[in-house]
Amino acid sequence: MRRKAVLLGLLLGIGLSQMGPFRARFEAALHSGGHEFAQVMLAQDKGQALCSQYRDKLPPDLIPGFLAEQKALIKYPANGKLMGDWRNGEKVFTDPKRGNCYACHAGVPEEVAYGTMGPSLTAYGQRGTAEPVVRYTYEKIYNAWAFVPCSLMYRGGVHGLFTPEETADLVAFLLDPESPINRR
Amino acid sequence: MGRKRRWILLGVVALGTWAGFGAYTQQQKPLDPFEEAMRQRQMYLETFGVLPGELFVEEGKELFFRKGPSGKTLEECDFGKGKGVLEGVYAILPKYFPDTKRVEDLETRVYTCMQTVQGFKPSEIKRDEVKAITTYIASFSSKARIQVVPKHPAELAMYNLGRELWYTRAGARDMSCAVCHDQYAGQRVRLSPVRSPKQGLGNEWPAYRFEEDKLYTMQDRIDFCYESIAIPKPEFYSEVHIALTVYMLAEATKAGRSFEELPFFTR
Incomplete structure (x- = not known):
């Protein structure tokens, strides 16, 4: 009888504790990689944790809430202009420490060392510069997960890889008719 | 071959690479990276009669027989x-070792035995020496069929940890291994083709990378991947490397993959 009670208590304890045995073992493995590695791997935000847990395929009932939370993370330039300077946009686009966009996307036709994981952005400007196009482009660049949960495309704005103003410059690089991405 | 001679040879080889690489990046059309690596490999053979990887094998052999x-x-x-068997061991690692009661990959096993068998202190063990010895031992599994099949409970635990790491999205670029190497296998990051474990990801290490003029082991390559996705690299011989290696090579085993010529020559 007493044994049963202890066992029940133990099971309840495991059930109610924050961390299961697998999670505890996993965290120990992360720590074996050293402090800096473990710190970044353990600092997942809610979105990253959900994408990891569901192997990048969220259950349908979680998607609306996920998209709304991601949308709420988007910040806009103080001056309200979502289309900035394409010349600076090209620098952010190309910089491996900021946009690093050529890793996955084709851009200016002369650049041949582009990745193929994302769609080609050459001539992206053919969509025109109507307000909904500009707004979609801005928000997609700032936080891709506000549109496609757990996409490969990272949330560069959310993580501060580029500022809201630089995001507007990236929008201009994609949409400005003068941008080399749209030149024929 | 003496170590001094190796460095002189490598220096000459590096100059050649540098010249070749300049021509490579200034091309109008991107070259296929694997074709380019094979062209460079041929150039080394014709110019020096030896591949850079073979120099590391020679150095590793000397260190292997050093007391x-x-x-x-x-x-x-x-x-x-x-004891003493090297033929085909790389193809079955990582595995569980009863003496240490843990799963070890080849690099970790070398690091372990240099301490437990040879009596070195951890601070006396140079990373470059472990790399060279690893390359020497791996050369006995050149083109071998990968045979990593987790059976021991510790091996199964490592496989599960590796799979969890594989899917963990973290860091300022929201990356995981899976998001590129599963979903976009067959595509390119800039000019680099990306493969999945089932396509044999990881079957070319240890390899000499001519663009870097360095030898990369599996652990070096995993670290390079983490650094390129804005996650600090894990420390060598960690469970992170071992678990990921078990996961990737077990998947490659299921798909019937084999190692390349080891040490491989790549970009």
Whole structure:
């Protein structure tokens, strides 16, 4: 009888504790990689944790809430202009420490060392510069997960890889008719 | 071959690479990276009569037969098929070792035996030496069929940890291994083709990378991947490397993959 009670208590304890045995073992493995590695791997935000847990395929009932939370993370330039300077946009686009966009996307036709994981952005400007196009482009660049949960495309704005103003410059690089991405 | 001679040769080889690489990046059309690596490989063979990777094998062989403070060489270490057996051991690693009661990959096993068998202190063990010895032992599994099949409970635990790491999205670029290497296998990051474990990801290490003029082991390559996705690289011989290696090579085993010529020559 007493044994049963202890066992029940133990099971309840495991059930109610924050961390299961697998999670505890996993965290120990992360720590074996050293402090800096473990710190970044353990600092997942809610979105990253959900994408990891569901192997990048969220259950349908979680998607609306996920998209709304991601949308709420988007910040806009103080001056309200979502289309900035394409010349600076090209620098952010190309910089491996900021946009690093050529890793996955084709851009200016002369650049041949582009990745193929994302769609080609050459001539992206053919969509025109109507307000909904500009707004979609801005928000997609700032936080891709506000549109496609757990996409490969990272949330560069959310993580501060580029500022809201630089995001507007990236929008201009994609949409400005003068941008080399749209030149024929 | 003496170590000095190796460095002189490598220096000459590096100059050649540098010149070749300049021509490579200034091309109008991107070259296929694997074709380019094979062209460079041929150039080395014709110019020097030896591949850079072979120099590391030679150095590793010298170190393998060097006596440690205990008076023993690494011939006394069991690398997975019994003491002194090197043929095909790389193809079955990582595996569980009863003496350490843990799963070890080849690099970690070398690091372990240099301490437990040869009597070196951890602070005396140079990373470059472990790399060279690893390359020497791996050369006995050139083109071997990968045979990593987790069976022991510790191996199964490592596989599960590796799979969890594989899917963990973290860091300022929201990356995981899976998001590129599963979903977009067959595509390119800039000019680099990306493969999945089932396509044999990881089957070319240790390899000499001519663009970097360096030898990369599996652990070096995993670290390079983490750094390129804005996650600080894990420290060598960690469970992170071992778990990920078990996961990737077990998947490659299921798909019937084999190692390349080891050490491989790549970009």
